[in-house]
Amino acid sequence: MRFLILLVLSLLASEGECDLLRDSVHVTSAAARPNNELWCYKCLAEVPDDRCADLRHNNSALIHKCHNDRRMCMVKRFSFTTSTENSTTLPKMWALERNCTKHCEPGCIVIGERTKLYACTSCCTTSLCNYGSGSDENALDLLIMPVAVLLLSL
Numbered sequence: 001m002r003f004l005i006l007l008v009l010s011l012l013a014s015e016g017e018c019d020l021l022r023d024s025v026h027v028t029s030a031a032a033r034p035n036n037e038l039w040c041y042k043c044l045a046e047v048p049d050d051r052c053a054d055l056r057h058n059n060s061a062l063i064h065k066c067h068n069d070r071r072m073c074m075v076k077r078f079s080f081t082t083s084t085e086n087s088t089t090l091p092k093m094w095a096l097e098r099n100c101t102k103h104c105e106p107g108c109i110v111i112g113e114r115t116k117l118y119a120c121t122s123c124c125t126t127s128l129c130n131y132g133s134g135s136d137e138n139a140l141d142l143l144i145m146p147v148a149v150l151l152l153s154l
């Protein structure tokens with residue numbers, strides 16, 4: 001039996017729609033795999049050249065088993081830019097976290113004007129999938145795309 005779940009995410013998505021995404025990912029993974037077999041990278045980096053931020057180095061010590069209902073891996077990246085009237089600096093990372101998680105809401109929270117703080121989260125559900133940088137470029141693509149269509153076929 002094949003299921004096709006079509007989720008249409010738009011920037012204007014209400015909180016209710018975000019909950020729908022989160023809950024459907026949570027419920028389907030829980031139903032398909034009663035035992036939690038997920039492994040994620042788990043670490044906290046506070047400088048960009050930390051081995052947590054750059055997983056190309058020996059990272060075996062950062063691999064952890066997820067427990068209970070923490071059935072998603074996530075990367076959360078904190079960064080900032082500063083602007084003058086004519087220019088904006090490239091985003092500078094100041095922290096990055098990888099972990100197992102129960103609830104994960106993908107996307108960015110942005111606060112500030114001249115100095116903007118970004119907290120960008122990405123979520124995934126397969127073992128060791130949270131290797132990405134959670135980079136702002138990806139977040140930007142998401143913002144530019146008016147509608148993202150996500151197909152999950154089980």
Ligand SMILES: *[C@@H]1O[C@H](CO)[C@@H](O)[C@H](O)[C@H]1NC(C)=O
Pocket residue numbers: 042043044097098099100
């Ligand atoms: C991972 O999540 C757990 C539970 O929320 C938390 O206690 C732990 O500090 C987190 N680990 C890191 C490296 O952020």
Ligand SMILES: *[C@@H]1O[C@H](CO)[C@@H](O)[C@H](O)[C@H]1NC(C)=O
Pocket residue numbers: 058059060061
């Ligand atoms: C990687 O690190 C782990 C523990 O930190 C160590 O046991 C292992 O030998 C290392 N592997 C390599 C190829 O250096």
Ligand SMILES: *[C@@H]1O[C@H](CO)[C@@H](O)[C@H](O)[C@H]1NC(C)=O
Pocket residue numbers: 084085086
């Ligand atoms: C911004 O650009 C304008 C026009 O090019 C220039 O007159 C102004 O001095 C610039 N401001 C700064 C802070 O560089």
